[in-house]
Amino acid sequence: MGTKNLHQLECLPEEQCCSLFQKIVFEECNVAGNVRASLEKTGREIVGKCKGLPLAVKAMAGLLRGNEDVNIWKRILKNEIWEAEKGTAQTEKPLVLPALKLSYDHLPSHLKQCFAYCYIFPKAYVFDKIELVKVWKAQSFVQSSGQDTIDEVGGDYFDELLMRSFFQVFKIDDKKRYRMHDLIHELAQSVSSPYCCQVKANEPCHVSDRSRHVALLRNNAEQAALEVIGKSKKLRTFLFPGEHLKSFGQALDKIFHSMKYMRLLDLSSSTMLELPESVKEMKLLRYLYLSQTEIRKLPKSICSLYHLQTLKLLGCLWLFELPKDLGNLTNLQHLELDEMFWYKSSTLPPRMGSLTNLQNLHVFHIGPESGYGIDELKGMIYLKGTLRISKLEHAVNAEAAKLKEKEGLEKVVFEWSDTDGRPRDEAADEGVLEDLQPHSNLKELQIFHYKGTRFPSWIRDGLLQNIGTISISHCTRCKILSLGEMPRLGNLYIKGMQNLEEWPEVQYPSLHKLKISSCPKLKELP
Numbered sequence: 001m002g003t004k005n006l007h008q009l010e011c012l013p014e015e016q017c018c019s020l021f022q023k024i025v026f027e028e029c030n031v032a033g034n035v036r037a038s039l040e041k042t043g044r045e046i047v048g049k050c051k052g053l054p055l056a057v058k059a060m061a062g063l064l065r066g067n068e069d070v071n072i073w074k075r076i077l078k079n080e081i082w083e084a085e086k087g088t089a090q091t092e093k094p095l096v097l098p099a100l101k102l103s104y105d106h107l108p109s110h111l112k113q114c115f116a117y118c119y120i121f122p123k124a125y126v127f128d129k130i131e132l133v134k135v136w137k138a139q140s141f142v143q144s145s146g147q148d149t150i151d152e153v154g155g156d157y158f159d160e161l162l163m164r165s166f167f168q169v170f171k172i173d174d175k176k177r178y179r180m181h182d183l184i185h186e187l188a189q190s191v192s193s194p195y196c197c198q199v200k201a202n203e204p205c206h207v208s209d210r211s212r213h214v215a216l217l218r219n220n221a222e223q224a225a226l227e228v229i230g231k232s233k234k235l236r237t238f239l240f241p242g243e244h245l246k247s248f249g250q251a252l253d254k255i256f257h258s259m260k261y262m263r264l265l266d267l268s269s270s271t272m273l274e275l276p277e278s279v280k281e282m283k284l285l286r287y288l289y290l291s292q293t294e295i296r297k298l299p300k301s302i303c304s305l306y307h308l309q310t311l312k313l314l315g316c317l318w319l320f321e322l323p324k325d326l327g328n329l330t331n332l333q334h335l336e337l338d339e340m341f342w343y344k345s346s347t348l349p350p351r352m353g354s355l356t357n358l359q360n361l362h363v364f365h366i367g368p369e370s371g372y373g374i375d376e377l378k379g380m381i382y383l384k385g386t387l388r389i390s391k392l393e394h395a396v397n398a399e400a401a402k403l404k405e406k407e408g409l410e411k412v413v414f415e416w417s418d419t420d421g422r423p424r425d426e427a428a429d430e431g432v433l434e435d436l437q438p439h440s441n442l443k444e445l446q447i448f449h450y451k452g453t454r455f456p457s458w459i460r461d462g463l464l465q466n467i468g469t470i471s472i473s474h475c476t477r478c479k480i481l482s483l484g485e486m487p488r489l490g491n492l493y494i495k496g497m498q499n500l501e502e503w504p505e506v507q508y509p510s511l512h513k514l515k516i517s518s519c520p521k522l523k524e525l526p
Helices: 016-025 031-046 054-064 070-078 095-106 109-120 129-138 148-165 182-192 221-231 251-258 277-281 300-304 339-344 426-435
Strands: 168-172 177-181 195-199 213-217 237-239 263-268 287-289 310-312 334-336 364-366 383-391 407-414 446-448 468-471 491-495 513-517
Touching: 016 031, 016 054, 031 054, 031 070, 054 070, 054 095, 095 182, 109 129, 109 148, 109 182, 109 195, 109 213, 109 237, 129 148, 129 287, 182 195, 195 221, 213 221, 221 251, 251 277, 277 300
Parallel strands: 195 213, 213 237, 237 263, 263 287, 287 310, 310 334, 364 383, 383 407, 407 446, 446 468, 468 491, 491 513
Antiparallel strands: 168 177
């Protein structure tokens, strides 16, 4: 479009580089005066080798952060890689590479493989931390240690790489996302070859028998996929980045039959209407990406992929049900479906309680038949986020759900069916709700069509000290709104409580939104 004034970004002045270096390397670190002076002297020489490039300075600072051993700093300064890179100004190789390569060389081995793997994602790719950890888990790059879960350990891996400037923060709609600087991506390319490979448009395919992780960046997915699987039978990752519509044609069945070592397979944004039964041949598959497809149903054979950890089905608008043997996938941790699926699906597969590693189950419909009881929730201790329990009129021994032990849940919805005024045992409803006490970490609670005359003790006694939002709707028999003191309650919604008459005096210091509708007998507020 043109501009009148050009601003040429020069290299950062030496003093500014030193200031940046010191800010990072001595952050949260109290170093004795004489030691710091020696470190600063050596550090200034290291900064000089970064040639005014801030990314190189940050990489070196991240490497030496918190390290007070002057000898280690001097070894970094004298490393032969600085000399080896001299004279590269005439080539396309960036001058910044020595600092970045040094930073990589000093990474622990588990971080090296996590970083190198990221090369299969294209330049300027926007990373989501949680999603990347799932991918690393699928490749067994993350090992649990101590009391931390694998997800927590994987998060620590990412944070360490971020601290060392291998990733940069990139915000989208106030959500933290991350990118790799182009030069960091080139470093990943150099250290991941030949195991990680990108197959780009208008470039020869460099996949070989040694390739393990391949990203296909061509539009003709079928032909390119056939070419790749013809050159390597030991792929562990087959990725198709980009949201352009892809057609796999005859390649899909051949992938399933020939790729016996596959851990992660991306078939998203494709014209696929059904998944072939031959998917069962991929016995080691841990991550299956089927989002943004027109798939109508999943084959029964998918339930034999016993190692599967992540099944992504977001944006599958024509998918209305899950296979009845889904409970066989006992290692499944992430079942990702749109919110709309949970609302349009009236029944879920039986024996969902077998999925004891599952972290997200938005809806659980209780039924009177075996395999649909509320006790299925008993062993699902890793559930996080939102859980809506519906058809609570069928609940028997609700305490068996052990909601009190599920500390990862932030929002819980308790829902009885609207029986249009038909009689229901109010004592039974009261007993069920009393037994469904959630963990004190809960942030939001919703109750619909409850027919008890009073609320449970854990609400009356104010045991939910972290609750921020409460919605009570069409609980038509309650006469007293007996909510205990809740210091963090900010939003309270009350609707359709036809017999509500009394609201005892209580303190809600954080309340900023109160909405009351269709409560004709309530004449006075606290």
